[in-house]
Amino acid sequence: TECEKKPQSLLWIFVMVGNIVRGMGETPIMPLGISYLEDFAKAENSPFYIGCLHTATVIGPFLGFLLGSFCAQLFVDLGSVGAEDITITATDARWVGAWWLGILICASLNLLAGIPFWFLPKSLVREGETNEPEEMSKKTVVLLQENDKNEDKQTMYEIAKDFIPFLRALFRNPVYMLFICVTVLQFNAFNGMISFMPKYLEQQFGKSASDAIFLIGVYNLPVVCVGYFLGGLFMKKFKINIYQAANTAFWVSLLPYLLYFTSFWTICDPSPVAGLTVSYE
Numbered sequence: 001t002e003c004e005k006k007p008q009s010l011l012w013i014f015v016m017v018g019n020i021v022r023g024m025g026e027t028p029i030m031p032l033g034i035s036y037l038e039d040f041a042k043a044e045n046s047p048f049y050i051g052c053l054h055t056a057t058v059i060g061p062f063l064g065f066l067l068g069s070f071c072a073q074l075f076v077d078l079g080s081v082g083a084e085d086i087t088i089t090a091t092d093a094r095w096v097g098a099w100w101l102g103i104l105i106c107a108s109l110n111l112l113a114g115i116p117f118w119f120l121p122k123s124l125v126r127e128g129e130t131n132e133p134e135e136m137s138k139k140t141v142v143l144l145q146e147n148d149k150n151e152d153k154q155t156m157y158e159i160a161k162d163f164i165p166f167l168r169a170l171f172r173n174p175v176y177m178l179f180i181c182v183t184v185l186q187f188n189a190f191n192g193m194i195s196f197m198p199k200y201l202e203q204q205f206g207k208s209a210s211d212a213i214f215l216i217g218v219y220n221l222p223v224v225c226v227g228y229f230l231g232g233l234f235m236k237k238f239k240i241n242i243y244q245a246a247n248t249a250f251w252v253s254l255l256p257y258l259l260y261f262t263s264f265w266t267i268c269d270p271s272p273v274a275g276l277t278v279s280y281e
Helices: 011-025 029-040 046-073 099-119 138-153 156-171 174-205 208-236 242-266
Strands: none
Touching: 011 099, 029 046, 046 099, 046 208, 156 174, 174 208, 174 242
């Protein structure tokens, strides 16, 4: 009867709310960060800076995988259960790692990383220009002040009224919609790998959850990181335009797509499963 009782803990609500707040804080980084770079960097340097930004977004998950691998080696009841009382190992299907430890560490790091954002100036001098903010003409200062006042007076209705036509124009832009479709497909493949590859490594090769997470982080993300960095460096050096960038992205994406077809020739023997591939005897 004890096994039939349902858990009454509501701690999952705190985890859910925490993830919502974390998502709200992380979402502006990419769109606003890229706009920030575009507004205050030279046109020829902007692709390189954006490549560095994307590289940093891959380094974070790479370090997260390493942290997750470390936490998965520790038992979930860390601190309340002694090591001598644990009778199972990390490769046991019943093993649950200290998943909550990674959340506490990342929350602390996010808090520390958010502090410098309070000290960013409201406006910067565009890269390569010599005019300092205090040397701007009176006309420019007046225009900036008027823009700030107009933005303050905008109501939600006016913002929504401008947003809907702008959104409709975006949906009619073939280049933008093609980019959205390609991004969705790429994230589909990436999320599939992140979600199912650790379990596949555990089941097929007898790896622990810690080892599987570590292998995915080490073998996949550093290569993606190098690709982002080299892509930004390539665009900066050769000063390619948007059409050249689209052609380059197409051919570079087609090559790994064709290489993935070689997976159909890598056939492994099925694992012996009693009652399915072998008899119970």
